[in-house]
Amino acid sequence: MPQLSDRGLALPFSPYRKLTPYADAAKARGVHVLHLNIGQPDIETPPTMLAAVQQAQIRVLEYSPTAGYPSYRHKLAGYYQRIGMPVVADDILVTTGGSEALLFAFMCCFNPGDEVIIPEPFYGPYLGFAEATGVRVVPVPSYLDEGFRLPPIEELAARVTERTRAILICNPNNPTGYVYRRDELAQLLQLCQQHDLYLLSDEAYREFCYDAEFVSPLQLPGAAEHVVVLDTISKRYSACGARIGAFVTKNKALYQAAFKFAQLRVSPPGLGQLFAEAAAELPPSYFDHTRAEYRARRDLVLQRLRAMPGVECPTPSGAFYIMARLPVDSAERFAQWLLEEFSYQGRTTMISPAAGFYATPGAGHNEVRLAYVINQPAINAAMDCLAAGLRAYPGRVPQPTEAEVETSQSA
Amino acid sequence: MPQLSDRGLALPFSPYRKLTPYADAAKARGVHVLHLNIGQPDIETPPTMLAAVQQAQIRVLEYSPTAGYPSYRHKLAGYYQRIGMPVVADDILVTTGGSEALLFAFMCCFNPGDEVIIPEPFYGPYLGFAEATGVRVVPVPSYLDEGFRLPPIEELAARVTERTRAILICNPNNPTGYVYRRDELAQLLQLCQQHDLYLLSDEAYREFCYDAEFVSPLQLPGAAEHVVVLDTISKRYSACGARIGAFVTKNKALYQAAFKFAQLRVSPPGLGQLFAEAAAELPPSYFDHTRAEYRARRDLVLQRLRAMPGVECPTPSGAFYIMARLPVDSAERFAQWLLEEFSYQGRTTMISPAAGFYATPGAGHNEVRLAYVINQPAINAAMDCLAAGLRAYPGRVPQPTEAEVETSQSA
CATH class of the missing domain: 3.40.640.10 (Type I PLP-dependent aspartate aminotransferase-like (Major domain))
Incomplete structure (x- = not known):
């Protein structure tokens, strides 16, 4: 058997790939999967x-x-x-x-x-x-x-x-x-x-x-x-x-x-x-509608995320991604669990564990990236799933909120 | 100034590129350039x-x-x-x-x-x-x-x-x-x-x-x-x-x-x-016409080349290229001269010096590759140019033909 090159062996598979079989299995079970995991926009191509x-x-x-x-x-x-x-x-x-x-x-x-x-x-x-x-x-x-x-x-x-x-x-x-x-x-x-x-x-x-x-x-x-x-x-x-x-x-x-x-x-x-x-040749105004739509989605995702206890996320000023820290033991396990064991009203959501975006081992282990490339009703449905999933997930970490920390420090 | 990588420096330009300015200059002088130099077929895309x-x-x-x-x-x-x-x-x-x-x-x-x-x-x-x-x-x-x-x-x-x-x-x-x-x-x-x-x-x-x-x-x-x-x-x-x-x-x-x-x-x-x-989904018969056309062109190029004194070429069984040895001091100089100094009835031909296909220095120095990707009348015109060019080229080498070699050996 001829050898593979070192670079061919060392090259990692796309981190997206790990979760795909679980998403496919969920779909096979009849669960509707709402994709917040990849940057494939749904906006119409001009x-x-x-x-x-x-x-x-x-x-x-x-x-x-x-x-x-x-x-x-x-x-x-x-x-x-x-x-x-x-x-x-x-x-x-x-x-x-x-x-x-x-x-x-x-x-x-x-x-x-x-x-x-x-x-x-x-x-x-x-x-x-x-x-x-x-x-x-x-x-x-x-x-x-x-x-x-x-x-x-x-x-x-x-x-x-x-x-x-x-x-x-x-x-x-x-x-x-x-x-x-x-x-x-x-x-x-x-x-x-x-x-x-x-x-x-x-x-x-x-x-x-x-x-x-x-x-x-x-x-x-x-x-x-x-x-x-x-x-x-x-x-x-x-x-x-x-x-x-x-x-x-x-x-x-x-x-x-x-x-x-x-x-x-x-x-x-x-x-x-x-x-x-x-x-x-499209004029700069072409982007007005798209930008307004993404902005509205960003605001919706932020509003929904910030209403979930223990979730933290800064306001991103651009692109169509939001990074969020979740109150979970491991974002990878949580993302897999959402696909493998969870559904809410016949739906679940697929999210990207942030570990795939870090080179430093362990960094971002409880962070996820959410791509707001689906329409606002779908985003609401995905956020419903995420909120319900966070309540039900057995690996939830009851991290104190900032308010609780402040209270405990002043106590 | 930031450095370039070694591979970026070492990578050669395409050999085709060397002759392109001469072809452009010929066209600017009003000379019609018949391209036998690149494998860009003229056959209609289905x-x-x-x-x-x-x-x-x-x-x-x-x-x-x-x-x-x-x-x-x-x-x-x-x-x-x-x-x-x-x-x-x-x-x-x-x-x-x-x-x-x-x-x-x-x-x-x-x-x-x-x-x-x-x-x-x-x-x-x-x-x-x-x-x-x-x-x-x-x-x-x-x-x-x-x-x-x-x-x-x-x-x-x-x-x-x-x-x-x-x-x-x-x-x-x-x-x-x-x-x-x-x-x-x-x-x-x-x-x-x-x-x-x-x-x-x-x-x-x-x-x-x-x-x-x-x-x-x-x-x-x-x-x-x-x-x-x-x-x-x-x-x-x-x-x-x-x-x-x-x-x-x-x-x-x-x-x-x-x-x-x-x-x-x-x-x-x-x-x-x-x-x-x-x-x-095209049936295998789709290739019949194209194959017949390329075959006819190949036969035409071979017939024309073999009628030129001092030109040697084997019969290629496939692809749409012919390698030929020309009676010239240098195929690179000849190819450049055809574009820079020569025309025949308002036309010239662009050919690929074979040096670009050899890694061994000096190998193939008097060989060229001809791509028969133009129609038969154009091939005939290109062959007219090549024949006339070989007669007129100052760097022509009067190499003995095989017949002359055999004659001299038997003498």
């Missing part, structure tokens, strides 16, 4: 995108240019410029989803053994891309009780070593919903300038900021050599299946290196680019 | 494929499952079974083009520093995937004068070391058009069994065999643990832009490792899968 593909006259579906169709790159540059990001078509390498932009960044910015600093918790697949490319992830903890704000810059500076090559952020953040402030981004960029680091900015959720202003580090003075924006149309236009993203940088040497990796796969998906090109 | 996408009702273009839509995997298994390949849906991981299947194979089968044996000349990007993943390519030479048949198995056996993990073939071969015989494949598989190696079989051109039977090593007894088929719809259905391929193996441990890499990018392109699914 019909103009599909129309663009359906009206296209294509005799031969040829390779597109390696960097993407010029027409799409120009329109995408127009989108960035309309929202104040100084991007021209030549800065854009169209990728097969945001994930390929991540792969190119890991391939081009790091040698095996190099290190990337990432505020924790973070999007789980970052660990996989690091494993695949031999890169060591150095987490810097952010905390639920602090709203998952960027840790003090000294915390990041203290983790810079001779092997550090980049800081990777997700802004707005998946899973925390935190939106980095301009002054935080300026501190990060300054640290990168001091140590010749790349600043990798995953901006998949850029358009979903509710009570904070979105700032890209690419908008800051001195960004050109350091900043790479990793982008995708997946969340912005509810178009996850198109697999169209972008690697955006003004660092020409880095762009050329990424371009060579892009040449290996010849071109990004052609039909998906036609689809994306139609989206790039 | 209209049923586009119709499937254009008739689809899609409210939200969601992520597909990581391994691809089950309906597509089942129909693709049906395609394989109809042509005698023992593949079931569970053996298939749908990929973003054949290139992602290659990436998964390099990631999963090799540790950095491991070796892959590849008959030379070979598809140029193999070197890039190896560079990206830290794998050393060990070429084993095949020769134009022997029709580029598989080198004697002892030649491959002699190159097996402790670091060898796989043999990679392309069947039918790009760039040589050679189709591996069943007995050659059996020898390769036996060698892989003896040394616990993977046998990676790139079968992008499977449907294009003209006077040889196509055999996949997956059809041989004992293949299950060793063989990985790397596939793509790009050439088969003239659908290069769809970026849909497949990683096919019955080795479950390897499949699981590849699946983990696939999870990092969540899913293959959705619209492309709809497109590919329609193709998977």
Whole structure:
């Protein structure tokens, strides 16, 4: 039997995968599963995108240019410029989803053994891309009780070593919903300038900021050599299946290196680019409705969660995720129990244990990520299940509430 | 300025790229460039494929499952079974083009520093995937004068070391058009069994065999643990832009490792899968017309080449490429000269110097690869240019023909 590679063995399965068999079994038992576990939006994909593909006259579906169709790159540059990001078509390498932009960044910015600093918790697949490319992830903890704000810059500076090559952020953040402030981004960029680091900015959720202003580090003075924006149309236009993203940088040497990796796969998906090109022409007002809907859902989830005894959650300013601390022994056991042993009015809910977003063992063991990508009646039903589940769960931990703590301290 | 990674620096640009500025300049001068340089087929993409996408009702273009839509995997298994390949849906991981299947194979089968044996000349990007993943390519030479048949198995056996993990073939071969015989494949598989190696079989051109039977090593007894088929719809259905391929193996441990890499990018392109699914239902007779057209083109190119003094080329049995040795000092200089300094009746032709297909320095320096992906009148025009170019090229080498050699030897 031939051997598997070390990276093939070491690469973790997606944490989502662990719970899927339990969800499938629940469905087989006739339980309706309300999915708060994955970031697959339910908002309608703009019909103009599909129309663009359906009206296209294509005799031969040829390779597109390696960097993407010029027409799409120009329109995408127009989108960035309309929202104040100084991007021209030549800065854009169209990728097969945001994930390929991540792969190119890991391939081009790091040698095996190099290190990337990432505020924790973070999007789980970052660990996989690091494993695949031999890169060591150095987490810097952010905390639920602090709203998952960027840790003090000294915390990041203290983790810079001779092997550090980049800081990777997700802004707005998946899973925390935190939106980095301009002054935080300026501190990060300054640290990168001091140590010749790349600043990798995953901006998949850029358009979903509710009570904070979105700032890209690419908008800051001195960004050109350091900043790479990793982008995708997946969340912005509810178009996850198109697999169209972008690697955006003004660092020409880095762009050329990424371009060579892009040449290996010849071109990004052609039909998906036609689809994306139609989206790039949508006016900024297109997002008004979607943003209002997500904001209303966020507010609903927060209101419902905060009415549950022992549940704590900060207010996320962006993306479509909420991190919550639950009064349970283990969020993984609770999530499995909800699927395996529990139902309420014929329904249950599937949630993401936060452990999959932490590299530090044990961190976030009683936290979950909730994705508000289902409509408000469904959210209410899922919250009913969650509340009832928390009351019934045998592993509930009767942690004192803050009020009780205060009372006991003053006693 | 942050550093680039070693792999980002070392990765070569596509060899095609070198000549592109000269082709662009020729076009700017008003010269019509006939492209024999790239494998972008001109055959019409089956209209049923586009119709499937254009008739689809899609409210939200969601992520597909990581391994691809089950309906597509089942129909693709049906395609394989109809042509005698023992593949079931569970053996298939749908990929973003054949290139992602290659990436998964390099990631999963090799540790950095491991070796892959590849008959030379070979598809140029193999070197890039190896560079990206830290794998050393060990070429084993095949020769134009022997029709580029598989080198004697002892030649491959002699190159097996402790670091060898796989043999990679392309069947039918790009760039040589050679189709591996069943007995050659059996020898390769036996060698892989003896040394616990993977046998990676790139079968992008499977449907294009003209006077040889196509055999996949997956059809041989004992293949299950060793063989990985790397596939793509790009050439088969003239659908290069769809970026849909497949990683096919019955080795479950390897499949699981590849699946983990696939999870990092969540899913293959959705619209492309709809497109590919329609193709998977086409009957085997669909290829009759395409195969006949390519065969007629091959015969035309061979007839024209063999009428040019000093040009030598074996008869390729498959794919849509012909390798030819030209009576020139350097195929690279000649190809550039054709674009930069030459035209015939307002036209010139762009050809691929074979150096990009060899890892051994200097090998194939006077060989070119011609892709017969333009129609027969265009091929005739391109051959007129090539013939006239060879007559006029200042770097022409008056090599003796075989007849002249024989005459001189008998003298």
